[in-house]
Amino acid sequence: MKVFYSMKEALEYSSEHSFLLVYRHVFFPVYINYKGKENWLVFTPGACSRNKPMPIFQRSSYSEHVDANVISLFDPGLLLNKNLTNTWFSGTPARYFGDYISDLLKSFFKSVDIEGENVFLFGTSAGGLPAFKIAQKLKGATVWCGNIQTKAYKHSAFKKMLPVLYPNKIESEVVKEFSNRFDISKMDGDFKVYYFQNRSDEFHYKNHYKPFMDWYFSSNAKMKVVFSEYYDVESGHGSIGRLKEYEIIDKMLRKDFLYFNWIDCTHE
Template identity: 30%
Template sequence: MSLIKENHILLSSDEKNILLEKKGIHFKINVKEGYEYRFSGEINYSEFEKDNAALITFTFDGFELDMNNCQEYGLKYSNSVGAFSYLDTKYNTNTFDVTIKIPKGVNSINVTLMPWYNNKEIHIAKMIFFQAIAPGKKRIFESCKQMVFSDITALKIIYDEPVLYRYVGEQFPFEFLAHFKTDSNKLVILGTAAIKKEIVLPAFQRHTQIAAIPESCMIVHDPTYYVNREILVGWYQGDISFPVIPTIIELIDQFLYRMSLPNTNVLFYGGSAGGFFSLLMVAHFRDSVAFVTNPQTNLLKFNEKMVQILLHYAYNDITIEEANKKYIEKMSIIELYRTLNFFPKVWYRQNRLDFFHYKNHMLPFIEYYVRDTNDLSAHENLIFELYSHEKGHNAVAELNDIIDEIRKAFLYFQA
């Protein structure tokens, strides 16, 4: 049985790609009237087939589509199949990308993907996206190019414009919003912190700023938010059956390979839970740099209610004490570094007036660094900066500050 999530459907299949047969692939989703819906996925045509060899068709419950009104809602019309759009490949990739509008009074639609006068095989990746787009100004990643791919080696780098990359080879979608620049030989990778429940996934904090940052930038959505929408901070844990960090590492490796970038030209940037992600990832990319502000260094020492929600949905409702015994290397940066016997290059910025993080996250991290690090070279790898801001943990860096922080971290650690 297919699994319908907030913005994607995971088709029931043990294979990454499904043969598109004449009977078609059918699903029904609930929608919001007046919204646009953007359908995308990966399609692989035989070399002998044309783009118009497959269709996506629609019927709107309670509303009749016909040749007179289809164009208004972003569709074509045929007497044989009704309202449809061709599954054309976009952006010189194997991605199809179709946007439709939902009329007033429509709360559910029926969708079919089907071949059309084809003689060769057509395959669809088993994960299909249906992004809800609210009326009004669109978020950057709701209108930019997309690349959907199920084979990591098929990744293609697109420069000098925002691109939403969606890897669909696993049980979770892995999503990256990137703005790669041809005139930059450095890459800044940003993590995702806590989100609000009402936000439409994926979540890309600072997505409006990455074009203005001189370096190439990529924001990594936290797939943990797809486990359950009650989770408002995920720390890139995935769930007990599928940890997501190994796949994220593999994907970032592929981005760096395609861009011919060494780890020395990579900086992980983030605050709070995004800072946790940066501290985690910098340990897996030797010679890279992390710039973090008020991060969590042990997620089990964060807000107890939020931690319990994560453990309930992602770890089969284990207690904080059980998590501390079984999974501490995934949840504590200190224990990760201790296990790896490695201290990476970190610029750690802490607000004195963020008393909770100062006491529960910064002080244990500094204590570990001072007392437990035996490698003398590690003592050159930490820059610690204290500052004061009345907003405490909620203080947010402005764009010019971010640009300066990235610049000075690269300059210091590459000197």
């Protein structure tokens, strides 16, 4: 895997490939597929299965089916221990990976004259936090997220991550000191969000979706959020399937209203 120091440099080398992007002593694995389109679709990763060699570029195979240039990101925190499955791009005390990758993408889109309105972020589960962080720095961007963690410290993987990325710090200390990395309500900005939640995923519905929705409607948030609920016991916390996700992506790229016959409740 080749190493580059900017996204533009990597794109000039090849229109489609995976590579390592170096920034502030951190290696970010990235997949890109440039098709000469106006719109860019960025996939932020959910929990990563450890039964395959890293890095894994989730949903990168979708690229051949979508009418946009595609970027798929991988969380470099997962490279630090084979037992980690998600770290939300939270980085280490000295290095916030989510902030770094946001700066890299902001700089790249500026260098190729792409406005935030033409950037679309797609993340499920652990992919929500980095998607919001990136959108925070891209005015006018659009985020689609599904069954995400809005407060990472409420997830079981949070405790597993601490000894590796935040050694010698207790949980309450990390939550207090680095809340801006683990709480989506701290990532407000001028962007649009479509937040889908499966009610059969009771843990995320009660601990992440509902508290965030309550915060949003009682706040003066800059972000504009449309909340959509569905009920699918079979998929649970998992993916709703390729076909439905293709349909979501197609509507999102066309800036169409994201309403579907399988959505049974919407709040906006």
